[in-house]
Amino acid sequence: MWGGRRKAPGGEKGALSSGSYTDGLMADYGNHESSDDPLHILRHSTAHLLAAAVTELYPDAKYGVGPPVQDGFYYDFAFSKPISESDLGAIESRMRRIAQEDRPFVRELVSREQALEEFRKRGQDYKLELINDKVEGDEVSLYRTGEFVDLCRGPHVRSTKDLKFFKLLRVAGAYWRGDEKKPQLTRIYGTAWPTAKELEEHLKFLEEAEKRDHKKLGKDLKLFMVDERVGPGLPIWLPAGATVRRELERFIVDEELARGYLHVRTPDVARLDLYRQSGHAQLYAEYMYPPMRFEDGEELELRPVNCPHHIVVYQSELRSYRELPMRIAEIGNNWRYERSGTLSGMNRVRAFALNDAHIFCTPDQLMDEVKGSIELALYFSKVLGIDEFSYRLSARDDVKEKWLGTEEQWQLAQAALSEALESMGQSYEIGVGEAAFYGPKIDFQVRDAHRREFTNSTVQVDFQLPERFDLEYVAEDGSRQRPVMVHRGAAGSMERLFSYLIERYVGAFPTWLHPVQxxxxxxxxxxxxxxxxxxxxxxxxxxxxxxxxxxxxxxxxxxxxxxxxxxxxxxxxxxxxxxxxxxxxxxxxxxxxxxxxxxxxxxxxxxxxxxx
Ligand SMILES: [Zn+2]
Ligand SMILES: [Zn+2]
CATH class of the missing domain: 3.40.50.800 (Anticodon-binding domain)
Known part of the structure; x- marks a missing residue:
């Protein structure tokens, strides 16, 4: 895999979906398409209610932003003394009291100077910063509920009395504007629903999800551990977990061998120059570990991806068309320096083993190779019990400067991907403009026990690395031709797959996988x-x-x-x-x-x- 795009910055992301509400700033102010979805309005209004209650109980608390998120809302605060989950009960009671007071949500359009004055006299520095950075023009939209005022475009419910079915859930740390160099705020998460029944069902779901939580089960069943001395994001597979992994790897490798893949072993490090040639050192640097530089001038890099190593394998001999398609596979360790706030159990880590393969083929073979990759991913899903998934085809848009490669290459690649899915009777969503800059891709989106979506498998068509590395094969007529490359991950990373399976089976793995049968x-x-x-x-x-x-x-x-x-x-x-x-x-x-x-x-x- 070449690597995904970095998501918009955000602080603690645990409970957020990959949807459009991941960036609190955009959702709260500066979002010109503010949502009319009644559920979002309800949750956003409940976030205001939360901030109103907090500022009554903690008059010196400063409030940041409070957008709706999947299944609920949050609001970020700076408290003069830290609060904990045990304080949520009192805050929630105050919210209920304010709700019963039937305070209307009143919109006010004021001048920039009036808005600044309003928040200045309240000592709300974060709002001042937002007005200065985010608000264009002289008109500022505020929402008032009783004493509480927020910088907000709305829309909102009519009155606090419309807010009945909500619950505060937990607190977490989150950096102001998602920036680790900025102050750390306290994020209070809550959920809100139109009816008592929906609220109750959601709370039941959360309880169930918590029982399934892979970090909890991983500990209870002694599957894996994270140790501060080794470091966060570097989980240790304990004997029981390592047994499950060995079975998974055997299954995956045996199946791939049966389907004509060539399994290799390549080292976790390479010279930095290799990643200069692949472009990762330039385009992917923020993910990568800093290079190791030695006195003799050697520069080594922990690899963020496996592609360049597999290209070296391909180039170890002059290839003939008879050898194509050549499918080079490896469960290869990749190293990416994820920020500490995003790390979570086996789910978000700093080193992972990817079920990766690179297929080198002729343009004529592309379609069949894409199909074969999808079929393999489907087969793995069936055996492993990954039942809930969807396909997303990421295509390019018409902004020519954003994409490398020729019109013809893109058409060929996109056609291969969509025709492969269609011929297999699979429906899919299209994300126009979401392709990687080097080519289109199909992502296999899976939902975990917490209803969080993640990309498990991916098939990406790439015309760029073959150019950068000057890949060739000898065609039937003796001429030298350029192969196409397919990056393909069928079962995802062992770490994420394991976390998924732990939650999927609540630790009761199928007999073939269970550490003790x-x-x-x-x-x-x-x-x-x-x-x-x-x-x-x-x-x-x-x-x-x-x-x-x-x-x-x-x-x-x-x-x-x-x-x-x-x-x-x-x-x-x-x-x-x-x-x-x-x-x-x-x-x-x-x-x-x-x-x-x-x-x-x-x-x-x-x-x-x-x-x-
Ligand atoms: Zn790759
Ligand atoms: Zn608001």
Missing amino acids: VIVIPITDAEGEYARRVAARLREANLRFEVDDRSERMQRKIRDAQARKVPYMAILGAREAESTHVNVRDRSGNQTDESQEEFVQRVVQEVTERRR
Whole structure:
């Protein structure tokens, strides 16, 4: 993958969607297309209500911006003394009181000087800054609700009495205007809905999402950890998590080999010059780690992408048309320095292993290669249980200066992408003007347990790197031709995939992926010998198991295995030992009596088929 575009700057982004409300400043003031969506109006109005309550309770608090976001709203404040989540109850009560007072939302158009005076006398420095930086012309729009005044275009609800079904959720840190060099403010998040029922449903959803949260489950199930001494954004895969990853990688690599990919191993670092040639050093520098410079003049760079290494592999020999398409693949480590405020568990990290491939092909082969890439991504999704996704085709617009390459190349590439999707009967959205500057792409958008959308798989057509690296192949007529390059990520990064799967299965991974597939539980010491024989058979069948021979009561052992969401418990009592049977209990509580061999065969079958 060449790399995505950096999103608009923002402070803490945890709860925000990738939608249009990520930039608080734009949403609150300076947004000339302020939304008429009743839900946005409701939430934006509730944000005002929050700020009104805060300024009553904390008269010296300064307020920043308060836009609606997906499912709710936030408002940023500077408090003279820090507040915590335990203060939210009191703030919410004050909001309810103000709501009942039936204060109208009143719009006022005032002169710039009047607006500055209004906020100056209130000591609201952030609003002064916004007026100075964001407001053009002499007319300023304010909204007043009782004593509280905000710099705002609206629209708003009629009265605070229209705000009934809301709840404050949490506090987070956020830099003023998303800039780490600016002061850190306290962001209060809340949610608001038109009806009590919708509010209740949303709160239930949040509760469920929290139970699924991969950071919580990652800790409870000992899958991974983040340690301050190693550093944020650099998660450590603990044995159980590393087992899941090994299975994922085996699955991915085996499938790719079967589909004609050539798997390589290339180093995590390269000379900086390689990224100068690829253009990353110029165009992608803000993501990259600073280069390592040595006394002998060597300059090495932790790679932000794998493409240049794979190009070097391609160029290791003069290629013939007979070798094309050449699909070079690797689960390659990439290093990108994400800002600390955006890091989150396995989801946003500073080093990740990407299921990456670069396909070098002739223009005639492009369409089939795009299709093949989509088919592979679909297959991975089906097996892994990624059920909710959509396609987004990012095309270019007519602003010629923004795009590299010729008209003809773009047409060919965009046609290949859209025809591939259409011929496969897949519907898709088009994002005009959203292409990468070097070519169009298809993104596979997935929604996680928190309803956050992320790009899992991507297929990008690239005519630029082949130019920059002067790639060639010998055509049938003996002439030298330029191949097309497809950057393709089918299963995404191992880190993000893992975080998705943890939440998708709430830790109850399918048997083929689960770190421990069977727990053998002898009821008493007398079954110790039989337990060893069952264990030997499981080992022989290449299943992952543990024998729980602690001197605990059986019920306790069962509870512990259930807490770890282990697919099968093989419970062994005197009767089982005598008949060489096992009493099998699965994690949903079903119990069966099977011969040892039946049981082993059944689990092996399930694992081999990678059943969900
Ligand atoms: Zn690439
Ligand atoms: Zn407003």
